Amino acid sequence: MNIQWYPGHMAKAKRLIKDNLTLVDVVIEIIDARVPISSRNPDVDELIGSKPKLMVLNKADLSDPIINKQWQTFLEEHKADNIFINSISGQGINQVLKKIEKIMQEKLDRLVQKGRKNRPIRCMIIGIPNVGKSTFINKVVGRASAKTGNRPGVTQGKQWIKISEKIDLLDTPGILWPKFEDPKIGLKLAWIGSIKDDILDQEELAFNLIKFLTEQYPKLLEDRYKIQIKHKEALEVFTDIATKRGNIVKGGEPDYTRTAEMLLEEFRKGKIGKISLEMPDPVEI
Ligand SMILES: Nc1nc2c(ncn2[C@@H]2O[C@H](COP(=O)(O)OP(=O)(O)O)[C@@H](O)[C@H]2O)c(=O)[nH]1
Ligand SMILES: [Mg+2]
Incomplete structure (x- = not known):
């Protein structure tokens, strides 16, 4: 992880995410399936507020399938939309797109009922470094361009990528800072290679x-x-x-x-x- 999170840097990241949040309908929070607690920034909930969110547990090819199931049950019990994926193979990515549509369908239906035009769902990716944000984006963009033609558009100075018939994705992810207050968190992030080796x-x-x-x-x-x-x-x-x-x-x-x-x-x-x-x-x- 070659990012140093000084207070100024954190404040800037926070501001950027807040600005981008106003433009999106749904947030995709990417975490590492091996460490669903440590690879998450707990401030994220406050940052997102009431915006719909989908938790994507990436690198599920590396985590224990039995524990994945336990996490799935736990998250469902806590009404947290979640999907386990592998961004390298693309496994689970289709489900992510379907889930986003499902989460947003009610809102879109309401808009249409009010006589508004149906429009694409806008989403953005957020997560701490190294959880696979870029890999995920590259994967969905690659598929989108193979399937429907990659049509990046410019809206309010932002790059949107059409990743399905109904979904646009902001091309730059919101980078959150990891929290190391608990030494055990630092240890786990170091084991998975999220902390530079030469400092440990x-x-x-x-x-x-x-x-x-x-x-x-x-x-x-x-x-x-x-x-x-x-x-x-x-x-x-x-x-x-x-x-x-x-x-x-x-x-x-x-x-x-x-x-x-x-x-x-x-x-x-x-x-x-x-x-x-x-x-x-x-x-x-
Ligand atoms: N095994 C596995 N590795 C992954 C997966 N997604 C990303 N990676 C790897 O994790 C590392 C960090 O990915 P990257 O997309 O750069 O993370 P970012 O910092 O969040 O953008 C890279 O070496 C990726 O190849 C996945 O689903 N499974
Ligand atoms: Mg990246």
């Missing part, structure tokens, strides 16, 4: 991740690295992974630095498996 100790990061995985996903760790975890402490598991991968320095010591880099990379690419870092917990929310 890789070995400590990997050690903590191994600790989490040993507790929550032992089977995945065992299968990936062909190790046994039962009754072992995280450091022992770390050592076993290093040994299994042949990461040994002169003198036969495990190379923790190299193993840490490897583990973090494999985790981020989803090679260890589909892993969620946060479960729905009403108290935490």
